[in-house]
Amino acid sequence: MVVMVSPEGDARVALVDVGPATDAAAAQEKAWRAYRRDAPPPLQRTVAGAARAGWDEVVSVVYDTPPGDAMLRHAVAHRKAGRWTVLLIDAQSAAAEKRGAAVRLMMQTLRTHDFTEESFAGRQAHRLDSGRIAALTGFVQTAMAELHVPGASLALIDQGKVVFEGGFGVREVGKPDPVDAHTRFMIGSNTKALTTLLLAKMVDAGKLGWDDKVTKVYPDFRLGSAETTDKVLVRHLVCACTGLPRKDVTWILNTPLGTPASASFRELATTEPTTGFGEVFQYNNLMASAAGFIAGHAAYPKLEIGAAFDRAMQTYVFDPLEMRESTFDYTRARARDSASPHAYDRAGNAAIAPADAGFNNSIIPYRPGGALWSSAHDMIRYVGVELSAGALPSGGRLMAAEHLLERRKPIVSIGANHDYGMGLMIDRQWGVPIVHHGGSTAGFKAEFAVLPDAGVGAVLLTNSDYGQYMLRQFLRRLVEVVYDGQPLAEQELKVAAATARNGFLAEQARLTVPADPVEAAKLADHYVSPDLGALHVTRDADGLRFAFASFTSRMASRRNSDGTFSFVVIDAGAEGFELLAGEREGRRVLTIRAGQHDYIFTEAAATAR
Template identity: 50%
Template structure:
């Protein structure tokens, strides 16, 4: 057994060589008995993962914890032949969220003794012929059907040319209008790479330097303390390496109508939880600040949001011919656009309102763009050509477009974050990529720079997230004649989603426990974030917290506490623990590394 302890001392990752065991559950139980014989936790969820990396069987097990514990407890059981190895993660949830890269590195690098990982080094990439394109199209169609994703758009690029672009399925569940290459999707965090591309163009224009302090360019910028503010350079805004944790609930739970300047207000209240360059910590507000900095430098006399929108149009979208890419929701939600879909409380795929996704408007450089497969293909062509438009016109210098790809902070095994882009080494092949996630929209793009091949995939369902990694795997299989593993990944993901929905539903009382609901106040407030309102909708109570609302379900936690959980459809519920403080009723909401206590207000 090897035990890795986080510097904070309250999180451990153990790799236990169990040997023979009857099954994964028995292997995990034996591992816990060796690692911590006193541990007594009830199993919450058991799901099978896809085989791979030399393992014939992979099983993920999570255990019951209570929200007030802020704890993680999980095991991954790996089998080769008759021998099991178990990875255990146990300890502080806050530290686990901060040190995801280190946990991933340990987990991803466990392989059977003597196993030689697959390598594509030295292989000549296959061109994307019509036959190989058809293999990828067939994979997308089957995967979407397996995962019940209503619509998918893809684009494939080879040697600078778009070899195929189009869609599968429908824009809206239950309707006939098909998805095609011009269907608009929200691309979420794929916006980040475009925003850093704006900074690259401005660097070419002499308006900024990557190593320049942000306050030299935007004196209003502040990041918690004077020391951290002075230390923040332009590249730090988009490196995910400054030590700032995610703070998404600060805008998910906020009241609507905030201006673009709200990004800087929130950053002024933020402090890093790790040193610069020490850890990968993804922060949307910093990426938002990067885009708005670019807008302010391009059009200093305009309001921040309008300046950014205009700078992206004039410096990026227009030069590339991305005529269907916009930050305007009125345009995005009109004509040929894909509606978002997600799971309801029973685990069924359903149409979602897009209201939730409007939350990104004040912070849109981090994830607010609408685009299409055809437009994204032009962006990928620019990346593959290192700065040339599809027509061969230089949009940005090679030096500054490639600067964004330089390996920065590690995010796992053979993976690094640059500036709004990631690089991964898969089977000794470099893949430059980034993903995007909003409610009901999941997307990714991939560059295989050495092969001159690129791909885009856009989906209109939360289940679409489970297509992204297998799609990349299938692309590599087709290009490099890799082992056929992608289909197994999709099958495992479909089974996992079904099991997760089943276990989640079993944990909830829907509608909520009448006794708990009768004891709620009608209005709770947090001084910095906003309010939570409890209202009646027919015979049930509903909860509204910022951009999340829905009927209230309740869950009794292992420690006896009770949580309210919004039971409306969609990826992001609000879970609030019922409590009391100084004689006042409270609701406590927690995210990555923050806690928000809402107190009843008359």
């Protein structure tokens, strides 16, 4: 047995050679007894994964860990012939988020001694002819059916020529309007790549430098302390390498209409890194948001920072790239040919995400990090400029190649052969570089990919939360088609789809809907949090509702194994937020545990709504 411990001692990963066992459940029990000389945590369920890395069977084990424990306990059991090897994760929840990249690296590199990853290095890339295009479009349609995704839009480019752009399915379930290449979707964190393109343009124009201190460019920038603030260079704003933890819950739940762009800077001023610069990958949307606003300020220093960013993106990115369908204006985006967001209803069927208006609106004040609406038609034009290293299809250059390519230099590891640059991920798992980024907002999931060695690129946009489970598999299918790789993507897709659906239904089965009326009656009517603002509780014939600053949702309840009760957001598109009921200093409280932050709502007197 090998046990790996985080520097702080708050996370442990054990690798246990169990030997023979009847099945994964028996193997994980033997592993826990070897690791801590005690029985394993209560088993909730096992989840069969795709056989990979030389293993004949890979099974994830989900445990019943009460939210009050603030722990992540997980196991992955691997079988080769008759022997099992089990990887155990035993970590405080905060440590699991902070050290997530290191844990992923261990999980991804656990392979049998005789396994060699397929590599496309040195192979001839094939052109995307009609047969190969059909293979990719067929894969997307299969994935949509497996995952109950109502609509998707796809675009492909090869050697500077768009060889396919089109749509599949419908913009909104229950309505006939089809998705096409011009249908707008929210593209989430795909936006970051365009934000860093604007930064690169400002470097190219001499308005700032990658290694300038941020306070030189924008003197009002602050992190938690003067010492930390002084270390931050422009490139650090978009590298996910500063050690700043995620604070997404703050803006998701507490962004009322009218929140100004300066909110990013207000939040950052109270945030300190939890790891050293460059030590680990920690994704922070607020830093990316600040990056875009600072780039806009460099372009138009006399404008309010939100207006400056919007004008700079239009002038320096959208207009030169002829991205005429891309906008940060929610009203304009939804005016015509736009997709509606979807998630699963409680039965696992595609349903409109009713949290859309509030939840996705909450991103607008932080828009450089993920609020762009775009189409496959527009995004493939951006991908083409990445492939040409800054050359425009119409002639001339957007910028010098060196400034655009600087964004692709690996800065911090995400996992095995996978690094983060500046708003871009660089994946070399299969021996050739794939420059890409995913995007996620309520009811929308997106991905773009650039294969520089092959001269090929792709954009895939979907209108469902469960589109997430086709994105990685699409990247695999793309390289299979371009390089004649082993056909692994379709089986991986089937496993991912079954895992996602079964996991969702298993969690739904643990909930009481409507919420337990006895427990709901014990709640206060009003709560307040210093970080998340006011929370109003209402009860009616349809059950329990929580009104956050950003949106309102129906709530379910769940009795936890330690006797406590949680209330869980169940409206499609925002589902999953969990609030643990309790008491502190004689007052009722509701606690959200989110990675490295605990957010506490405390019972309060009635407030204006």
